[in-house]
Amino acid sequence: MPSHYTRIVLNERPPGDIDPKTFRSEKVSFSELKVKDDQVLVQVTWLSLDPAMRGWLRDERSYLPPVQIGEAQTMRAGGLGVIFDKGKNVKLKIGQLVSGTFGWTEYAIVREKDTESIDVPQGLLDIDYLNNLGMAGLTAYFGLKDIGQIKAGETLVVSGAAGAVGSMVCQLGLRAGAKVYAIAGSQDKCEWLEKEIGVTKAINYRSPSFRKDFKDIGYLDVYFDNVGGDILDMCLSRLNRNARIVLCGAISAYNSVGKPKGIQNYLTLISQRAKIQGFIVFDYAQRYPEAIAEMSRGLRDGTIKRKFHIIEGLKNAPSALPLLFSGGNTGKLQVIYV
Numbered sequence: 001m002p003s004h005y006t007r008i009v010l011n012e013r014p015p016g017d018i019d020p021k022t023f024r025s026e027k028v029s030f031s032e033l034k035v036k037d038d039q040v041l042v043q044v045t046w047l048s049l050d051p052a053m054r055g056w057l058r059d060e061r062s063y064l065p066p067v068q069i070g071e072a073q074t075m076r077a078g079g080l081g082v083i084f085d086k087g088k089n090v091k092l093k094i095g096q097l098v099s100g101t102f103g104w105t106e107y108a109i110v111r112e113k114d115t116e117s118i119d120v121p122q123g124l125l126d127i128d129y130l131n132n133l134g135m136a137g138l139t140a141y142f143g144l145k146d147i148g149q150i151k152a153g154e155t156l157v158v159s160g161a162a163g164a165v166g167s168m169v170c171q172l173g174l175r176a177g178a179k180v181y182a183i184a185g186s187q188d189k190c191e192w193l194e195k196e197i198g199v200t201k202a203i204n205y206r207s208p209s210f211r212k213d214f215k216d217i218g219y220l221d222v223y224f225d226n227v228g229g230d231i232l233d234m235c236l237s238r239l240n241r242n243a244r245i246v247l248c249g250a251i252s253a254y255n256s257v258g259k260p261k262g263i264q265n266y267l268t269l270i271s272q273r274a275k276i277q278g279f280i281v282f283d284y285a286q287r288y289p290e291a292i293a294e295m296s297r298g299l300r301d302g303t304i305k306r307k308f309h310i311i312e313g314l315k316n317a318p319s320a321l322p323l324l325f326s327g328g329n330t331g332k333l334q335v336i337y338v
C-alpha cells in the first residue's frame with residue numbers, strides 16, 4: 001500500500017484557454033482513504049479527456065454542477081480502474097474492472113452503485129469502454145438515431161468528424177445507408193476519414209477552398225454539430241426541407257471569453273420546416289445496453305473502426321486537455337497511468 005497518492009485539482013478558473021495555472025497537483029496521505037460500507041476504493045488505470053471538461057470549469061448553471069476550486073474535489077473525469085478495497089456491503093470483488101467518474105486521481109472512493117462493472121469480451125479492449133462503448137460512442141448513437149432520425153439515402157454532414165464522437169457518427173450514418181460528408185481540420189484527418197472510415201467525402205475546414213468544397217456537397221438532411229460557430233451557420237444555409245440539426249457540442253465556443261458569437265442563418269429553419277435540437281447523452285442511460293450491444297458487434301467483427309490518442313501519466317493530463325481545442329488529438333484522447 002503506498003504512503004501517498006497523487007490527485008489533480010482545479011487551481012483557478014481559466015477566463016479563456018486552459019493554461020498551466022488552471023490545475024495543480026497534490027500529494028495526499030493514503031490513510032485519508034477510508035471506505036464506507038457501500039463504497040469501493042478504486043485504483044484508477046485510465047482516464048478519458050473530454051471537451052465537456054472545459055464547461056465543467058465554468059461557474060455557470062449547466063447539466064452538472066461546476067467543478068469547485070481547491071481540495072474539495074479532484075478534477076472531474078470518467079475513467080477505468082480496479083477495485084482495490086471495499087466496504088462490507090459491496091458485492092463486487094477486489095480486482096474487478098469498473099468504469100465511473102473517478103476524477104484526476106490515482107485512487108478514488110465512490111459508491112458501488114456509481115460504478116459499472118466491466119468484463120471485457122474477447123475482441124474488445126478495456127479502453128473501448130471510454131470510447132465507442134463509453135460516452136463518445138453513446139453520444140454518437142443516440143444523437144444520430146434519436147435526434148437526427150437518420151434514414152437511408154439522406155445526406156448527413158458531420159463536423160468534428162475525425163474525433164471520437166464524430167468518427168462514430170460517420171460510421172453509424174454509413175451503416176444507416178446515408179451519404180456522409182465529414183468536416184475535419186487537417187488533410188491527414190480527411191484522408192483517414194475517406195480511406196479508413198469510408199465517408200462519401202471529407203473536407204478540411206482550414207483549407208482556403210472550404211466554402212466552395214462545402215457548397216459542392218449540395219443540401220443536407222441531417223447536420224450533426226460538434227463544433228458550433230461559423231460551420232453551424234454555414235450548415236444552416238444549406239438545409240433540405242424537414243432537415244434535422246443535432247446540437248451535440250460547440251467546441252469552437254468552449255474557450256470563449258464572454259458570450260459566443262450568435263448564428264445568422266436561422267431563418268432557413270422556417271422556410272425549410274427544419275428542426276434544431278440539443279441533447280445530453282446521460283438522458284439515455286436506460287438505453288445504453290442497446291447501443292453497447294450494437295457497437296460491440298461492429299467493433300468485434302471489424303466493421304467499426306476506432307482510433308486512440310494515448311497520453312502517458314496522470315501528471316500530463318492538464319497539458320493534454322488543450323489538444324482537444326487545437327485539434328492536436330488524433331483519436332479518442334485518453335490518459336494511461338504509468
Ligand SMILES: NC(=O)c1ccc[n+]([C@@H]2O[C@H](COP(=O)([O-])OP(=O)(O)OC[C@H]3O[C@@H](n4cnc5c(N)ncnc54)[C@H](OP(=O)(O)O)[C@@H]3O)[C@@H](O)[C@H]2O)c1
Nearest residue numbers: 051139163164165184185226227249250251252280281327
Ligand atoms: N451532448 C452530449 O451529451 C455530448 C457528449 C459527449 C461529447 N459531446 C460533444 O461532442 C463534441 C466532440 O467531442 P469528442 O470527445 O469526440 O472530441 P474530439 O472530436 O475527439 O476532439 C475535439 C475535436 O474538435 C475539433 N475542434 C476543436 N476546436 C475546433 C474549432 N474551433 N472548430 C472546429 N473544430 C474544432 C478538433 O478537430 P479538428 O482537427 O478537426 O479541428 C478536435 O480534435 C464536443 O463538442 C463535445 O462537447 C457532447
